[in-house]
Structure formats: C-alpha cells, structure tokens
Amino acid sequence: MGGLEGHPPPTNSLPILNTTLSEFQLFDALDNLTAIYCPAAAVPQLALQKALNPFTLSKRSAPLTDSGYSSGYTSENENDGSSPLPHKTSLAFLRADDLERTFAARWIERFLVRADDLPCFATDETRHLAAEKAADLLIALSSPAAAEDEACCALDDDPDSFWRDFTFSTTAAPDITIRINDGLAGKSASDHLDVGLQTWGASIVFCQMLCNDLGRFGLTTGRQSTIVELGAGTGLVSLALGKLLPALEMRDTTVVATDYHPAVIANLQSNIAANGSAVVGCVLDWAREEVDDAAWPVEKGEKVEVLVATDVVYESTHAVMLHECAERLLAEDGVFWLMQTVRQNGRFGEVADAVGEVFGEKERAARGGGKALRILERERVERMKGVGRGDEAFYRLFKVGWA
Template sequence: MSPAGHPLSPTSSLPPLRSLTTLKGEQIFSALDNLQQLYCPVSLSRAVKSQLEHGKLHDDVLAQPVDSGYVSEDDTDIEHIDSEYDLDELRADVFERNFAIRWLTALIASAEELPLGDEDEREQAVDKASFILASFTKLTDEDDEEDAGITREFSFKLALSPDEGSLRSRESDIPQKVSIDVRLNDAPQTTTDHTDVGLQSWGASIVFSELLCASPERFGFSREALGSSPRIIELGAGTGLVSLVLDKAMPHLGMPDATLIATDYHPAVLENLQSNVRLSRARVETCPLDWSAPILEGPLNLSADVLVATDVIYAHEHAVWLRDCATRLLAPKGVFWLLMTIRPNGRFEAVIDSVEAAFRGSHPKAPDGRYLAILSMEGVEKRRGVGRGDESGYKLFRIGWA
C-alpha cells in the first residue's frame, strides 16, 4: 500500500507485465486503484456526476467512494503529504505516465487471460483500465492542437500487384510492399456512453486496415475494378484510421484521384476526426452524417463506389439505420465492407446478430427495385495486442445489391 494513502509512482507500484496473468484479482484492482487515485482523483467524481445526470451509472461505479486522492481532507494530513511528495510533479512525469499507459494497454489486451473470478469482474477491470487510460488524453497544451490526446502511430505493409509495383517487382513476379504510416490522436471520451466511442481507435479499424493493405484486390481496391477516381465513404469513421490509410494507399494502387469522405455523427468525434485529417495532411473530406435521418448534400450528394465501416453498431436499431443509410449512398455496382467486433460477453454481446437480422429483414429498395443484402461473411481472428480484452474476434461482411 502507498504511505498515508498517497498514490505510488507507476514504476514502483505496477506489477511486471509478464506476471499479469498470474496475479490475483485483488492485486490487479489494487494497481488500478492506485493509478486512478494518482491520475484521475477529480475526473472520477465528474464522471459520476455526468452519468448520474444521464441515468447511466453502473452499480459497481456507484459503490465506489469518490476519492480526492488523499486519505483525509484534514489540513495537517495535506501539509504532511505535500511536504513529502509532489503529486503534481509525479503526475506530470512523462516517463511515469508512459509507463502507466503501456501497462494499462497490455492489461486491456490480455484481459481474457487475467485470473479473475467471472466475466463481470473482467469487464469491470477493462472498463476501469480504459477509464484511466482515457484520462491521459487530456490536452496538455491548449495552444498546440497536435498535442491533444494520445498520439498513436500505425504502420501497415501495402502489398502491390506486379502491375502496380516496380519494374523489378514485375520481372520477379513478386508483389512489392510499401509502408503505409499513419499518425493520429485518440481523444478522451466525454462520457461512458457509446455515442462518442469514436474518439478512440478500436481494434476493428486496425484489423481492417491490416487486411486491406495485405490484400487490396481482395476488397476490390484496384484501378481495373474501380477506375482512376472512385468515391469511397467511411461510415462512423471515428478517429479516421481507415480513411487515412486509404488516402496513403490509393496513389500506390493507381487511383490518385480517388475521393475519400469520412463521416461521423458525434460532434466531438467529428472534431477529433478533422484534427487527425489536418495532422496527416490527408486529402480526406469530413462531414457529419446521422444514419437515422441522413442529409445527403455535398459531398454526400453523389453515390459511393465503396462504403466502409468498422465496429460501428452498439444497439440493435443502429444496424437498421446503417442499412437504410447505405441503401441511399451506395452506387448500383458498389460494395459495402463492414467489419464487426465479436464480444461474447457484456452489454454489447448480441449487437453483432442485429447485422444479419437487419439485412435479411424487410428492406428499403433502391429505385431499380433492388435491396442491400449480405453477399458473404467470414470470421477474422483477433490479433494479439490489438483491441480490448473483451473482443474475441471479428466478422467481415461483404454487402451488396440483391
């Protein structure tokens, strides 16, 4: 325990990463409590207040005492703590903060292997770790927009066909690979509601980007299939990872004049998305889009050759809204790629089933009488170290006109 209830530094208190799967439950929660006490003693009370106002407070959160970060509010205790420790200095220590971020990220990624009592306890640990991790994404310098949130760097290997590769590649008939590097910011979620989850880069967007780069032709991303200037729209773009990857990949695939449009509904998500587009100097247009009442004005007034969405459904009605919106957006020969996350437990366990239900139920029809349907689907394995611990894998849907 920390002296006099004072939080310890991450480097001196967190168990080694290699021992995570052998720890006892109380050790894991003790470490999380220490980090929460250190990095978000005030944020928790604000979150509790916000959730109370929205009526979305979980029983496990309500049962936790709101801690100011000190064992007592007595002036003598505070004087003693301030004389021995400098909490502000510790919280501002970049090395300690990065150490904590790596530890929390590893814990979330390996949540399935944690020796906890049941799924509820495991979900509680993941949620708590995610809450603390989000606290690091606060703006450290309000005058520097690029310093907002956690800056993340992604790198994918884009496989080019012999026709798109170099002369040496064509001669050897071995696909050339080009590095696609993307840098973006994950911003702090404003609440624990699902509507602003797009402030974070989730596992599905990373996995889809990897699959796309590994085999562009599998997804029809070739000049032969799409022409030199296709229109591609990402639905529920979140941080914009997939759109930013496509922006860098399309010139290498012979489509330098492709139009890329990244859309989202939540204002805070859209603001962070626009910031990431500027950060990457990408040629990606951004605009708001409400699936339940889409306003298809420029740049959404023209049909899309390709629609893309990753892990965008968090309630059953979302799948119906998504289907109806896609029906109005997709070109007659277009294709809609949807990668959904499989969560076998927790409050989002059944939402993936709503996709199949929506696309085989009653359909709105295009002017020519056709409707959107699932043409194929396949399972995709979870990547180690990618995504949250409550994710067991993914399901890839190819959706088109029937």
C-alpha cells in the same frame, strides 16, 4: 479476465461510470490502479477499505464490466511481428506506458467529477473513501513515468492530445504510417462519444487487410470511384486509404470520412491535417435523408461506389440506421464492406448478431428494380496478436450489396 502479473491494463478494465456501476466494480478498479501505480500504498489502503466495506475486498469472482474502451494490446499473446503495435508483457512496462497512465488519469478525473452523483455507494463514508483513493492515484499518475522501453505512442505538448503512430506493411507499395490523436477519449461527458474518439481493433485489422490486398475490395488501378467511411471516428481506415491509393497510382478515387458528433468531427479533421491527407472529412447523420454538409464532395442524389464501416454497431438500432443510410448512399453496383467486432462477454454480446439480422437473408422491402440491400458474403476474421481489447473474440467481415 487475464492481466499482466494479475493486473489488467486500465484500457482493458476500467468500468463505465454510469448508473449500472456497482460499488464492488468501482473499488475493484481503484484497487487495481493502486496496485499498478502505487504498490507501496496498496496494502494499507486495502486494509482501510476492508474495515469500511468488507465486500469490496472479496476475491475477484466476477468479471469487470465491459467498458467499451480499446487497448493497443491484449494480455494473452506475444507479438510475432505481424502487429502494427508492440506488445507489453510486464507490470513494469505497463506502469511506464504513457497511453495507459493517461487513460487511467482521465478515468479518475471523470470519476471525481461524478462521484457525488453515482448511486453505487452504500454510504457516504465509502463514497469519501473512494474519492480519497482516486485523488491519491491522480497525484501519483501526475508524476512522470520512467520509461523502461520505447513506447509505441508519444504524449503531445497539448494535454488533450495523445498521438499514436500506426505503421502497416503493404504488398504493392512502401509501408504506410498514419498518425492518430486518441487523446480525447475519456474527456467527453458521454460514453457514446468516447467510442468515436479512439481507435478500435477492427479498424486496425481492416487496414491491414486493405494493405494486403486492395483488389479483393474492388479497388484497382484505373477505376474512378468514391469511397465513403461511415462512423469513421478517428479516421484510421480513411487515412490508410488516403495514403495507400495514391501510392498505387489510384489518384482518381475520392475518400470521404464521415461521422456525426462535433467533437468527433473536430478530432477527425485534426487527424486528416496531421497526415497531410486529401481525405474529405464531413458530417453525416444516419437518420437524415439528405447530407447537410458543404464539404460533401458528391453531387446531390448521386450514389457512391464503395462504403466502409468498422465496429460501428453497439445497439441493435444502430444496425437498422446503418442499413437505411446505406440504402440511400450505395450505388446499384456498389459494395458496402462492414466489419463488426464480436464481443462475447459484457453488454455488447447481445448485439453480435444484429448486423446479420438486419442485413440478412430474410426478405426485406425491396427498393427500386426489385432489389434489396443484403449480405452477399460473410467471413470470420481472427484477431491480430497485440491488437484489440480483451473482450474482442473475433470479427465478422460482411460484403453487402444489392441483390
């Protein structure tokens, strides 16, 4: 994995703190953070570490575990102005980046809480050493960074908030700006919850595609419809639609952002309020036959014309549940736009073909009228420069419907 001056950004490298974590990966992550934020302390701490556990100081020959976290930029490309987020190219900029510092600090907080329960340590001595390194880092990260350039994000007064502004150019309306709270990622007790509390590269790319050409997605002036986003997370896509459609005089379309976990829903509602949006946020459990939420704006039994989802499949079972949910919700002439992130390395590589297998060309049990929900079109979408994690190879956009 490439990095800024040899050091990958925290959002692009910190491993998940679970039972599969190795001692090597943990010390490698701590060493990287020390080199970024405490360079003067890096050499003596590494020397002490070598005396206790020489293996962890071996040359980085294995890739860091795919953490499933997101980053506002990648390390291999310069920004050409097409990205809604600026690109950082120096270690000094990385060190001063508030988003990276906050992300690193919260990962360390989680480690210190879990240190006694993690099975990766060979001895109690190395466990205590790792905790001391982490505590020293947390102290260093608590000191304000001297910003050397204008950051793309600003830290809110609320320590649990980290607001990011996304600006998208449009072809038929003024540029739109959306404010998103990404600050809760890393604060939860479970890694699957972190997925819904941060904004992912696929949603950013999909938003720009919407802004470039709403017509290709069947969204045109004069057509009344309901758009439901599945697994909305922070709600970026729904909020983009909520601002874009009225600007194009499409005021009869209702946008509904859905997710499941209470913490994700709370953050989603906060983002909707922060943008002054008319988007409706509500709970939708893919596994339930009926929507059990008073905010659901669709009449019971009524189908919706458009479904959207971006980067929501992290296990093969997710694709199955998503298919079953879409079968219940999508109107006979409706369209489901699904963008999947293809991660060719790490633990998500094995699910890269899950959507194609579940929604694919193989015969499925047809429901009503002899039709089945299947892929109508598919397109490979390349990454935008400056957007997405380093492990995101490209995206697949699927047009799904009844056929």
